[in-house]
Amino acid sequence: MTRSTTRTGAGRDPVAGALAANRLGAPSVVYFVLSAAAPLTVVAGVITTGYAVTGITGLPIAFVVVGVVLSVFAVGYVAMARHMANAGAFYTYVTRGLGRPAGIAAAWMALVAYNTLQVALYGAFGVATAPLLEGWLGITPAWWAVSLVAWALVALLGMMRVDVNGRLLAVLLTAEVAVILLFDVADLINPAASGYSLETLSPAALFVPGVGALLVLATLGFVGFESSVVFSEESRQPRRTVPLATYSSVAIIAFVYALSSWAMTVATGPGQIVATARRDQAETIFLLAQAHLGPVVVDIARVLFATSVFAAMISFHNTTSRYFFALGRERVLPAVFGRTHTRSGAPKAGSIAQSTLGLATIVLYALLGLDPLVQLFFYGGAFGGLGVLLLIFVTAIAIIVFFAREPHGETLSRRLVAPVPAAIALAVMVWLALDNFWALLGVPQGDALARVLPAVYGVAALLGAGWALVLRARQPAVYAAVGMGAKAATAQNAAQTTAQTTAQTTAQNAAHDDTAQGTA
Amino acid sequence: MLADDFFLVSWDTTGTGKPRLHVRGLALGLAGALIGELVLHQRVIVRGVRLDLVDGHAVRESVADKVLADLRNSPHHTDVRTWLAYLAQRSVAEVSGRLVNSGLLEPENRKIFRRSRSRFFATDFGRAMWPVTRLRLALTRCGPLAPQDMALATLVDACDLTDAVLDDPGNRRAARDYLTTLLATMPQPLRDLSHQVYAAAGDAVLTYRT
Numbered sequence: 001m002t003r004s005t006t007r008t009g010a011g012r013d014p015v016a017g018a019l020a021a022n023r024l025g026a027p028s029v030v031y032f033v034l035s036a037a038a039p040l041t042v043v044a045g046v047i048t049t050g051y052a053v054t055g056i057t058g059l060p061i062a063f064v065v066v067g068v069v070l071s072v073f074a075v076g077y078v079a080m081a082r083h084m085a086n087a088g089a090f091y092t093y094v095t096r097g098l099g100r101p102a103g104i105a106a107a108w109m110a111l112v113a114y115n116t117l118q119v120a121l122y123g124a125f126g127v128a129t130a131p132l133l134e135g136w137l138g139i140t141p142a143w144w145a146v147s148l149v150a151w152a153l154v155a156l157l158g159m160m161r162v163d164v165n166g167r168l169l170a171v172l173l174t175a176e177v178a179v180i181l182l183f184d185v186a187d188l189i190n191p192a193a194s195g196y197s198l199e200t201l202s203p204a205a206l207f208v209p210g211v212g213a214l215l216v217l218a219t220l221g222f223v224g225f226e227s228s229v230v231f232s233e234e235s236r237q238p239r240r241t242v243p244l245a246t247y248s249s250v251a252i253i254a255f256v257y258a259l260s261s262w263a264m265t266v267a268t269g270p271g272q273i274v275a276t277a278r279r280d281q282a283e284t285i286f287l288l289a290q291a292h293l294g295p296v297v298v299d300i301a302r303v304l305f306a307t308s309v310f311a312a313m314i315s316f317h318n319t320t321s322r323y324f325f326a327l328g329r330e331r332v333l334p335a336v337f338g339r340t341h342t343r344s345g346a347p348k349a350g351s352i353a354q355s356t357l358g359l360a361t362i363v364l365y366a367l368l369g370l371d372p373l374v375q376l377f378f379y380g381g382a383f384g385g386l387g388v389l390l391l392i393f394v395t396a397i398a399i400i401v402f403f404a405r406e407p408h409g410e411t412l413s414r415r416l417v418a419p420v421p422a423a424i425a426l427a428v429m430v431w432l433a434l435d436n437f438w439a440l441l442g443v444p445q446g447d448a449l450a451r452v453l454p455a456v457y458g459v460a461a462l463l464g465a466g467w468a469l470v471l472r473a474r475q476p477a478v479y480a481a482v483g484m485g486a487k488a489a490t491a492q493n494a495a496q497t498t499a500q501t502t503a504q505t506t507a508q509n510a511a512h513d514d515t516a517q518g519t520a
Numbered sequence: 521m522l523a524d525d526f527f528l529v530s531w532d533t534t535g536t537g538k539p540r541l542h543v544r545g546l547a548l549g550l551a552g553a554l555i556g557e558l559v560l561h562q563r564v565i566v567r568g569v570r571l572d573l574v575d576g577h578a579v580r581e582s583v584a585d586k587v588l589a590d591l592r593n594s595p596h597h598t599d600v601r602t603w604l605a606y607l608a609q610r611s612v613a614e615v616s617g618r619l620v621n622s623g624l625l626e627p628e629n630r631k632i633f634r635r636s637r638s639r640f641f642a643t644d645f646g647r648a649m650w651p652v653t654r655l656r657l658a659l660t661r662c663g664p665l666a667p668q669d670m671a672l673a674t675l676v677d678a679c680d681l682t683d684a685v686l687d688d689p690g691n692r693r694a695a696r697d698y699l700t701t702l703l704a705t706m707p708q709p710l711r712d713l714s715h716q717v718y719a720a721a722g723d724a725v726l727t728y729r730t
Binding site: 013014015016018020086088161230231233234318321325326329338339340341342343344345346347485486487488489492 | 527540541542543544546567568590593597602603605606609680681683684712715716718719720721722723724725726727728
């Protein structure tokens with residue numbers, strides 16, 4: 001009955017019918033989100049290096065806790081997304097909630113964070129491909145040589161806008177998750193002498209010095225969940241599809257990462273995981289699995305690790321160049337960032353800027369002889385993860401202020417009951433993260449690096465806010481449209497038209513007054 | 521017609537036969553041009569984000585009249601963006617079909633990897649090159665433009681195609697300044713329309729997926 005009504009309705013409204021045919025359902029949105037999250041990169045790279053560098057074992061429970069916090073945060077986030085012109089980026093929420101200076105400050109922080117996350121992946125790629133190249137070709141090239149090849153491919157694909165094909169990405173993602181779960185099962189049916197210890201899953205594991213490091217790492221695992229709202233305008237039922245996709249993505253990520261990080265500790269024993277990860281580094285999960293699953297499965301997994309890192313590189317490259325593009329369209333960045341490559345439609349200047357940064361980083365690390373896995377991939381990931389955590393926190397505050405000013409027809413639970421606890425929890429996470437950043441870097445407490453890196457976001461935010469004030473004084477039309485993304489042009493146009501109309505009306509009124517006075 | 525001119529600017533009909541512009545931008549630009557034709561014929565008016573039908577009389581051109589009929593049949597859809605998205609689904613086929621029927625273009629269908637890609641070749645070099653030439657001359661010399669060419673220039677710019685028209689990079693800065701002036705002085709419905717196309721093309725970049 002419902003179906004036939006719908007059909008008749010669509011028949012009567014060919015426009016709505018034709019547009020609906022192309023729309024996305026929740027599973028498609030979840031796939032887009034998760035493919036950017038690159039699960040195998042996180043499990044094989046971030047989690048193992050996290051154990052090795054921090055020396056703390058509470059990661060499994062940290063994933064659960066952060067998953068819960070982000071789910072509660074997502075209630076207000078998806079509610080506010082419905083009222084946004086450009087829903088995809090945190091800074092637009094901050095703009096609407098806390099004002100334009102705060103918004104541009106957030107935008108600058110986001111540019112730093114996402115660019116860092118992208119270039120950090122070049123450190124992992126050399127490591128991910130080294131065992132494969134050695135096994136197949138018998139060569140062991142320097143990490144930077146392999147990363148430069150990957151860099152050239154990413155730069156080219158980014159400009160040609162050849163995103164990795166959606167279907168291929170879906171197949172790779174499914175395979176990645178399957179391999180992760182297979183490894184988990186292998187770990188779990190072959191526990192170490194300590195058996196099925198729940199030590200790392202117990203909340204007590206969080207009450208240790210340096211817990212802030214775990215919270216940043218866990219947040220890093222969830223990066224990408226925020227992009228579900230990008231598809232609001234393209235989803236079948238935005239009010240249902242987007243929230244469902246967001247909660248599902250967060251739940252899936254929390255489950256897979258908590259399970260995998262716990263399974264590793266079961267296989268080695270919680271007391272041995274740090275030592276094992278320090279010895280085997282990114283090879284940890286493969287060596288653990290090799291004993292039980294045989295070399296073929298492990299080789300397939302290694303290939304998937306490499307493709308996972310590569311897909312993440314492209315995904316973050318595109319996210320970052322689109323960030324540049326949105327800001328270019330708003331004229332917050334020079335207008336050239338708002339232009340596209342004619343033939344491919346790629347955001348040209350943003351793509352080039354991102355690639356240039358990547359090349360400079362690889363060259364710099366190679367020249368200085370720094371460690372690609374720890375000092376590029378892990379430090380970059382940790383630093384980027386901290387930036388995203390800061391952005392989520394500021395967004396959480398913006399959501400509360402936005403709905404406090406005007407309910408926009410949203411329920412009390414979406415406006416207040418969920419956002420307030422989420423903001424408080426995030427505040428605690430941010431405080432712990434900043435206070436424990438030394439633990440995340442594996443340096444002694446009070447080390448200068450642990451203070452300098454977080455301060456970079458402070459500087460970026462100050463510069464952003466300062467730039468906002470410059471725009472307010474010099475380019476009010478641009479200032480008025482901050483946070484509108486691609487729709488900024490229409491807002492700027494409206495602002496100019498209003499200004500012209502006001503000027504005309506004022507002139508007419510003045511003329512009218514003059515005439516009236518003349519008549520009098 | 522405006523959309524024909526846009527097609528001839530955005531498609532290399534005198535050389536490779538392939539589009540100069542990416543598919544999504546091409547479809548949106550042509551959709552904007554189809555609405556622009558009705559604005560120029562004073563059948564619809566665009567104000568801000570709204571599109572309203574003001575005169576339902578036929579234009580006596582089949583593609584434009586089909587768009588007009590759609591607008592007449594769905595008066596409750598007044599959002600320009602909705603119409604751009606809807607018309608973008610068929611704009612390339614409709615406008616290329618119109619040019620083929622008029623005898624100016626000849627299609628060539630090729631199948632590569634099971635995907636058929638149409639190429640279009642002009643039968644009359646001069647006529648096919650005329651819109652690009654006209655635009656280039658007007659923009660480099662800052663010459664006066666008729667409303668239809670104003671609309672064409674701003675739609676071309678909204679789709680980031682201006683650089684393809686101005687092959688000499690030295691002319692680009694002055695031409696851009698002139699385009700800004702044009703936008704400020706052109707009739708409001710056409711200006712609002714090109715802003716909407718620009719915003720739609722930008723959003724297509726931000727929500728791009730394969």
